[in-house]
Amino acid sequence: MGLLEKIDRKLVINPLTSTKRDDIIRDLCSLYAREKGLTDGQLEEVIKAVCAREDMASTAMERGIAIPHAKIPFIKEGAVVIGISRIPVDFGGQGKTNIFFLLLASQDNPGEHIQLLSQVAKLCSSDVFVRLLSASKTPDETAQLFFD
Numbered sequence: 001m002g003l004l005e006k007i008d009r010k011l012v013i014n015p016l017t018s019t020k021r022d023d024i025i026r027d028l029c030s031l032y033a034r035e036k037g038l039t040d041g042q043l044e045e046v047i048k049a050v051c052a053r054e055d056m057a058s059t060a061m062e063r064g065i066a067i068p069h070a071k072i073p074f075i076k077e078g079a080v081v082i083g084i085s086r087i088p089v090d091f092g093g094q095g096k097t098n099i100f101f102l103l104l105a106s107q108d109n110p111g112e113h114i115q116l117l118s119q120v121a122k123l124c125s126s127d128v129f130v131r132l133l134s135a136s137k138t139p140d141e142t143a144q145l146f147f148d
Contacts, residue, residue, distance in 0.1 A: 003119035006080040007146045010035050012139035016083035016100065021091050025050050025068055028081045028102040036079070046072055046104065060093025063130045067120055069103035071113055078105040078112045080120075084133060084142055099124070099133050 013031055018024045026047055033043040049070035053059075060066040081102040088096030101120045105113035124130055129145070136142040 003080065003116055003123070004146055006078060006116065007082075007143055008035075008080075009139050009143040011079065011081045012084075012142045013082070014084040014136060014139050014142045016085040018085075019087065019089050021054065021089075022051060024083060024085075024089065024091070024100060025054065025102070028068070028083050028100060032079060032081050032102065032104060042074060045074075046070065050102065050104075054092065058092030060091040060095075060097045061121070061124070062095065063124060063127070064088055064096060064098045064134065065101070065124045065130065066091045066093065066097045066099070067101045067103060067117060069105070069113070069117065071105050071107040071110065073107050075104055075106050078103065078109070078116055080116065082142055084136060099130065 011031060013027060016024060016027060018027050029043060029046045029050060049072055050068050053070050054068055059068050083100040085098040088098040091097035103116050132145050136145060
């Protein structure tokens with residue numbers, strides 16, 4: 001499955017209001033957990049895995065984009081959670097970040113994980129697309145950009 005099959009308006013936070021790295025990760029993971037029916041323990045495991053990966057090296061990139069990600073043992077199918085912040089925040093990269101793609105993948109399918117990372121990076125290499133994402137105001141607007 002590719003990136004477009006993973007985009008779901010229910011997995012978009014726009015606007016994202018948290019201003020600290022760990023709070024942003026928690027918000028994105030919490031939305032995923034609510035939509036997928038995870039237990040509180042599973043949610044904490046996801047947050048811990050994503051934060052541990054971020055601690056190794058920030059996933060903040062140029063153009064104000066970050067792609068926090070992790071492989072999770074109990075996840076069967078990869079997912080993408082998108083967050084758009086009105087106020088760029090320090091996410092550990094050289095510049096400020098306002099577009100977040102949380103990628104969660106199964107440990108049993110590392111190819112899907114790499115494919116999703118690659119597709120997000122390629123899509124975000126377009127200045128026009130990044131500007132449109134930054135300007136989107138609602139989860140519906142954000143999700144629709146991937147299909148226009």
